[in-house]
Amino acid sequence: MVSHSPASPPSRAAILEILDSVKDPEVPVLSVRELGIVRDVEVDDAGAVTVTVTPTYSGCPAIQAIEDDILAALATAGVADARVVTSYAPAWTTDWIEADARAKLKAYGIAPPRPAEHGGLVQLLRARTAPPCPYCDSRDTEIRSEFGPTACKSVCWCRSCGQPFEEFKAF
Amino acid sequence: MTAPSVLPPPPPAPHDELELLLRLGDDRLVLGHRLSEWCGHAPILEEDIALANVALDLLGQATMLLRRAGEVEGKGRDEDALAYWREAVEFRNCLLVEQPNGDFAFTMARQFLFDVYAVVTLDAVSRSTNAELAAIAAKALKEAKYHVRHSGEWMLKLGDGTDESHRRVQGALDELWRFTPELFAADDVAARLAAEGIGPDLPALRAHWHELVHDVVERATLTLPHESSHTPHLNGGRAGMHSEHLGHLLAEMQIVARSHPGAKW
Structure with missing residues (x-):
């Protein structure tokens, strides 16, 4: 301080x-x-x-x-x-979170946000791939719920280590 | 349903920008409240959380819009005063968003029709000549895009699901369709705002909305109601002529603030 x-x-x-x-x-x-x-x-x-x-x-x-x-x-x-x-403009995006902060998120057990999408208005049926597990780095993971306990996170599951984890959503 | 099918002569509009902020803000305040009624009652835990999340986004958008409305009005009213101390006739939301939740299919069909409306209108307002409004719209648009992904995927699941889910969501579409022309009806206020580049050109957005809705409805093996078959269009919400449902919603939403004015916790 x-x-x-x-x-x-x-x-x-x-x-x-x-x-x-x-x-x-x-x-x-x-x-x-x-x-x-x-x-x-x-x-x-x-x-x-x-x-x-x-x-x-x-x-x-x-x-x-x-x-x-x-x-x-x-x-x-x-x-x-x-x-x-x-201030509302420019609108906040997870792309502003720097690499060292992303590393802190991962160490805390939250999969860091991937690059935000800026494309079209309505994007359906685009099965979003699940992020790698922040604990064991496995890619054998799934998104259980797009909406999580806070607005900024989704809920995922790692099939390799059996650990549920949160993902900081790209936004 | 007692809402009139014909708009009364438009009252003088002292402040078009204020009207626009109230219309956008009240749509979100009322729909956010409706969704919050699902809290603790949704069919599965994930969906309970999802509906509460979307409700929270809508309430946050309403807060930004109504706060700005209070500033523009210049009478010292903040977003809470506008939310809790106006009567039903002063609300400017469309009739679609005040319709009771019904079953889950009805809620999702209502949400889908609104979410597509939100993305096309917010996209237009994000290019408004009014910088404050454009900034709020650009922020809200990011949220509306993932809201429509959620409600759109539920349309697919329910429409292309079981006979029962298909029947229910088709019934919801048939019931709700008569509220959709109001979304794109331009009264004098909306026409002036569009001409000035402040507000969206609503009639011009309808074709795009229809195309996006139709695409999902078709993939969901559902059928859009025929224009000729539905009951007379219902409108009047933008002029404060609401269905009886809004009064009940407001009674519940406003009672604590009105019973304990200025209470803090």
Whole structure:
């Protein structure tokens, strides 16, 4: 945790470092920066901080908790003059999750997202292949349910090691 | 069904953009609430979770749209005030989404018809000259695309499933078809919005919608109801003329907020 003296305005880099400590409440292995939720940070001349975030899914119930967590982390680090604003464009995509964050997801037992599709409006009967098992790397897996316990994940099953696992859906 | 089949003379529209936001937002608020009624009652656990997920997406989209509606209106109403404190006549959703859930086939047929409507309209609105609206539509479109994959695959499973599932989903299509012309009816508000490049050109989108629906219905071994055979088209939702079902839905949705104004937990 970076602590910040109220006497001098915080640097943008210091704010970003603080945001690295804020984890997603539903995927606590990733920070809100690693998930791509934090889109911008501005520090004005008076030291007021504006953090721009974008929601993952429209109805993601975690977004309010994430905003509260960001403000709490900044306050704990001595940055009291801060606000969070929401931006919808460009729309969030799992393609923003970087390679090291994907490795963390896999180590946590969640198959990382594959590249998002940007094609046509209605894509039916395109049997989606199941992701490799994050535990044993087997490809002998199946998708049990496209919808999982959170909006961002589907539920899969590994036939090789018998382990159920979640997949972070490409979106 | 008591909804009138003829629109009354359009009331003066003080704010076309507000109307559009309410129409888009209320479709999603009402359908999201309908889907949430399945929570704990769906035929299998995976489907219970799926319907709740889709409901949550729709409520999230409604939140974005109604929040923006409140800003555009400029009377200090936020998305909660618009959801919980308007009467049925102030709701602008289409009649399709307020129809009761019926059985699972009925819910899925209703969802499929709406999901295809959502992708074609959101795709158009994502190119709106209104940047705020375009951003919300582009975000919602990504979700609508996987919603239609879900409901479309259920149309195939049910239509091309057992005699019983086929009979039920065909019956649902036959029952719901009369609510679909309303989706593409352009009143003066919609026509002005389309001319200004803000809203979708609804009549022009109908052919694409019909083509996408027909493709799935045919593969599901189902039959689209004949245009000539259905009962008179039902509309009026965009002008606040709703079926009796909306009042019951709102009574349940609004009672806690109205009984305990400003309650927090």
